[in-house]
Amino acid sequence: FLPRLVAAMEGVEETYIMIKPDGVQRGLVGEIISRFEKKGFLLKGLKLFQCPKELAEEHYKDLKDKSFYPKLIGYITSGPVVCMAWEGVGVVASARKLIGATNPLQAEPGTIRGDLAVQTGRNVVHGSDSPENGHREIALWFKESELCQWVPAQAPWLME
Ligand code: IDP
Numbered sequence: 773f774l775p776r777l778v779a780a781m782e783g784v785e786e787t788y789i790m791i792k793p794d795g796v797q798r799g800l801v802g803e804i805i806s807r808f809e810k811k812g813f814l815l816k817g818l819k820l821f822q823c824p825k826e827l828a829e830e831h832y833k834d835l836k837d838k839s840f841y842p843k844l845i846g847y848i849t850s851g852p853v854v855c856m857a858w859e860g861v862g863v864v865a866s867a868r869k870l871i872g873a874t875n876p877l878q879a880e881p882g883t884i885r886g887d888l889a890v891q892t893g894r895n896v897v898h899g900s901d902s903p904e905n906g907h908r909e910i911a912l913w914f915k916e917s918e919l920c921q922w923v924p925a926q927a928p929w930l931m932e
């Protein structure tokens with residue numbers, strides 16, 4: 773199985789997924805992790821973390837001119853978040869589909885935001901928007917030593 777598995781790794785991407793403080797406070801951690809796990813992506817990093825203000829500002833630096841930016845930084849630093857690094861072929865766009873539209877009222881039923889949230893300012897989860905940002909954000913939120921390279925036992929049953 774292993775040579776075929778390595779061949780299947782062509783086009784592999786990584787994405788940074790974060791359960792925001794509302795998701796943690798509302799007890800949705802297991803539910804949200806479970807959706808990515810069941811889909812079949814590979815979990816490479818996972819931690820509960822109190823985000824410092826400087827890190828939140830760096831993560832959301834592209835939004836610093838938006839009117840909601842101060843509230844966004846307050847929201848993300850208001851309590852612990854769950855940081856995750858997920859790997860897989862096409863994982864960036866697929867994770868964004870699992871998450872759903874930014875405004876939960878416009879997110880499709882079946883998506884995380886569509887099922888579990890009502891407001892843009894409390895939309896429970898973050899997902900990187902491009903493979904480049906996936907790399908950038910994982911490097912921003914994780915130390916190299918916090919990431920595991922491993923092959924799950926179920927790998928040959930997920931990828932041919
Ligand atoms: P995304 O999380 O779906 O990629 P972005 O446009 O990158 O959406 O915005 C980042 C985050 O900023 C959103 O997930 C949401 O928490 C917050 N945000 C975006 N637009 C608004 C808004 O109009 N009001 C309040 N918060 C917002």
Ligand code: MG
Pocket residue numbers: 899901
């Ligand atoms: Mg975004």
